Every structure is written in structure tokens, then in C-alpha cells.
Amino acid sequence: MGQFWMPGALGLLVLIFSTAGHAGGKFVAPVTDAATQKACGECHTAFPPGLLPARSWAALLDDLSDHFGEDASLSMDQAAHIKDYLVTHAGDAPGGQGLREFMRWVAPSGKPRRITENPAFLRKHDFPARVWQAPDVVTKSNCQACHAGAAQGWLDDD
Amino acid sequence: MTLPRIALAAVAAIAIPLAAMAADADRSAILKRYADLARAADSGFAGFSAARGETLYRTTWAGSDARTPSCMSCHTSDPKQPGRNAKTGRPIDPAAVSVNPQRYTDLTEVEKHFARDCKSVLGRDCTPQERGDYLTFMIGQ
Numbered sequence: 001m002g003q004f005w006m007p008g009a010l011g012l013l014v015l016i017f018s019t020a021g022h023a024g025g026k027f028v029a030p031v032t033d034a035a036t037q038k039a040c041g042e043c044h045t046a047f048p049p050g051l052l053p054a055r056s057w058a059a060l061l062d063d064l065s066d067h068f069g070e071d072a073s074l075s076m077d078q079a080a081h082i083k084d085y086l087v088t089h090a091g092d093a094p095g096g097q098g099l100r101e102f103m104r105w106v107a108p109s110g111k112p113r114r115i116t117e118n119p120a121f122l123r124k125h126d127f128p129a130r131v132w133q134a135p136d137v138v139t140k141s142n143c144q145a146c147h148a149g150a151a152q153g154w155l156d157d158d
Numbered sequence: 159m160t161l162p163r164i165a166l167a168a169v170a171a172i173a174i175p176l177a178a179m180a181a182d183a184d185r186s187a188i189l190k191r192y193a194d195l196a197r198a199a200d201s202g203f204a205g206f207s208a209a210r211g212e213t214l215y216r217t218t219w220a221g222s223d224a225r226t227p228s229c230m231s232c233h234t235s236d237p238k239q240p241g242r243n244a245k246t247g248r249p250i251d252p253a254a255v256s257v258n259p260q261r262y263t264d265l266t267e268v269e270k271h272f273a274r275d276c277k278s279v280l281g282r283d284c285t286p287q288e289r290g291d292y293l294t295f296m297i298g299q
Contacts, residue, residue, distance in 0.1 A: 044246035069223070070245065071274055138247030145247055 028099055030153035033085045039074055040082070045143040045150055050098035051115045054090035058083060059111055068113075116140040177259075184263035185255070189293055191265065195286035203287065211295025214288055221281025229279060237299050254299035262293055 031037045031046040040046040049057065061083035064072045074082070091098030091106075102120045106112060115121060125140070136145045143150035189206065197203040215237070220227040225244045233241040233253045241250035252258045262268050268289075276284040284292070 042248075043243060044248050071277055073273075136242075136247065138242070139245070142247030144249075 026155050027153050028155055029089070030151060031085075033082075035078065036082045036085050039078060041151070043070075043072070044141055047115055047141075047143075048099075048153065049086045049089035050091045051102050051118075052086075052090060052112065053092040053098075053103065053106055053110075054087040055109075055111050056113060057086035057090055060113060061086065114141075181259050181263045185293065185297060188262060188265050188268055189290055192286045192290035192293070196290060199286060206287070206290035206294040208291070208295040208298045210288075211291035211293070214284075214292055215295060219280045221279060223278045226275075226278045229275075231279070237296060253296055255297050256299060261296065268293075 028048040029050055030048050031040065037046045052060075060067070061079055064074055064079060073079075087093070091100075091103040099120075102115070102118050105119045112118065116125075131137070132140060134145070136142075138145070143155065147155050149156065193203070193206070196206075215229045215233075216235075218228045223245070226232065231244045232250055237253040238257050240252055242248070243250055251261075253261065255261050272284050272289055272292075276282065276288075
């Protein structure tokens with residue numbers, strides 16, 4: 001994962017070579033827990049847990065009744081199970097598969113809610129407005145619209 | 159046809175209708191629950207109506223979220239077609255039972271989605287009468 005520490009052109013060069021193994025693809029450990037996949041994935045991409053720190057996941061799961069303006073309440077058991085899964089697989093979890101490239105932008109006590117506001121995300125998704133306004137896209141969080149293998153963890157450079 | 163293939167065909171011939179019957183029974187149980195609740199709320203309850211369900215589906219409620227003024231905002235004007243979540247862009251399987259036979263077979267799921275979607279589209283809870291009407295419309299689609 002060392003390549004993510006190098007900024008600018010050198011970082012990009014390393015990225016190109018390091019990802020050549022899978023058709024320019026990048027693997028980000030996906031959700032592997034069935035209950036989490038179902039509960040999150042039935043409304044939106046079940047985002048890879050490694051893209052947010054544990055404290056962000058905990059806050060999101062504690063506040064499901066106002067989930068980006070939507071009441072996404074779950075039963076207490078379900079919410080607790082999913083919170084536990086996401087926290088233990090979070091970007092800053094010990095021995096986890098978090099994406100340092102994303103984590104290094106997170107302030108020490110920062111509690112970001114939107115993965116799409118991470119500078120690492122924005123740097124990779126610097127597209128003209130018409131791309132975001134395509135009818136299939138709807139929102140920046142709709143990974144699958146462009147990354148067909150997103151649910152399996154492949155976020156390739158489409 | 160070899161024997162295993164005949165056996166497989168026989169199993170499929172029995173299992174597929176059985177699964178459909180089980181799904182129908184699950185939907186009937188959910189409808190009965192809504193009928194009981196509707197009767198409890200209004201002694202004049204006179205059953206569910208697909209036509210009223212269709213009106214519910216096609217009405218522009220604009221009750222809450224600007225992105226979801228109507229059921230059709232996500233499920234399209236034809237419930238037999240796949241839809242798309244108007245907030246997240248996520249594809250949605252068709253709402254019509256004829257093309258999606260496993261729809262409305264789990265009360266917890268059905269209740270979860272009515273609770274969320276009625277709030278988002280109508281800006282309030284749906285009554286048991288409305289829930290039953292909606293399901294009756296989708297069962298006929």
C-alpha cells in the first residue's frame with residue numbers, strides 16, 4: 001500500500017503499474033457479512049467498510065433514524081450486528097484492510113459521514129458535471145453505475 | 159431423457175409450483191393482517207381495491223422528499239419494469255408480483271419498506287387500508 005503515500009505524478013505512475021494485474025482494477029475489501037450486505041445494499045452500494053474510520057461507522061449506525069435525511073431504522077439487534085461488523089472492518093481497525101489512501105485524509109478525531117467528500121475520492125473522480133448528471137448515476141455514491149464489479153470490491157478505472 | 163433428468167424435471171415440476179403457492183400463502187397472510195388492522199380502525203371496512211392501490215401508486219403526493227413525490231419516482235409508471243432509487247441510483251427489482259414472485263412474502267420487509275417509503279413519498283404513514291390496496295394492486299400486476 002506504499003504507493004498511496006506518494007503524491008502527484010510519481011504516485012500516479014506507481015498506481016498505474018501496481019494495478020496492471022486486474023485490467024487497471026483496484027481491489028477494496030467488500031462487505032462480506034450477509035446481513036450487512038442486505039441491509040445496506042438494498043438501498044445503496046454496501047460501501048467497503050475500509051473507506052471510513054470506526055468512529056464514523058459507529059456514528060452512522062447510531063443515527064439510522066436520520067440517515068442522510070432518510071429514516072433507515074433497523075431493529076436494535078440488526079443495527080448492533082452491522083455496527084459491530086463495520087467497526088471491526090473499518091479503515092482504521094487494527095490489522096484491517098482499510099484504505100490508507102483514504103484514511104490519511106481523515107483528521108485524528110474527524111468523523112466523516114460521506115466517503116465521497118474524502119479528498120482521495122475527489123482526486124480520483126474529478127469529472128465534468130455531465131458525468132455526474134448522467135441518468136444512471138443519480139449520486140456520487142452510486143459506485144455500480146460506473147464500477148460494474150463494485151459489489152465484489154473491484155473499483156476499476158472505467 | 160436420462161433418468162436423472164426425468165427426476166430433476168419431476169422435482170422442478172413439483173417444487174416450482176410449491177414455491178409459488180408458498181409465496182401466495184405468505185402474501186395472503188400479510189393481506190389478512192392488514193385487513194384485520196383496517197377493520198379494527200374502521201368497522202365499515204369493505205375489503206381492498208386494486209384500483210385504489212393504483213391511484214395511490216400514481217398520485218403525485220409530494221408529501222416530503224422532493225426526489226420522491228410519487229411511488230413512480232423510483233418504481234416507474236409501469237411496476238412490471240425495474241426501477242431505480244431516486245436518491246441513490248440503485249436499481250430496484252420490479253414491484254409487480256407477476257414478474258417478481260417473491261415480492262411481499264416477508265411481513266418484516268414489507269413493513270420496513272412501507273414505513274420508509276410512505277414517509278418519504280406521502281410525508282406520513284400509510285394506513286392499513288392503503289397498504290392492503292397497494293399490495294392488491296401489485297399482486298394483480
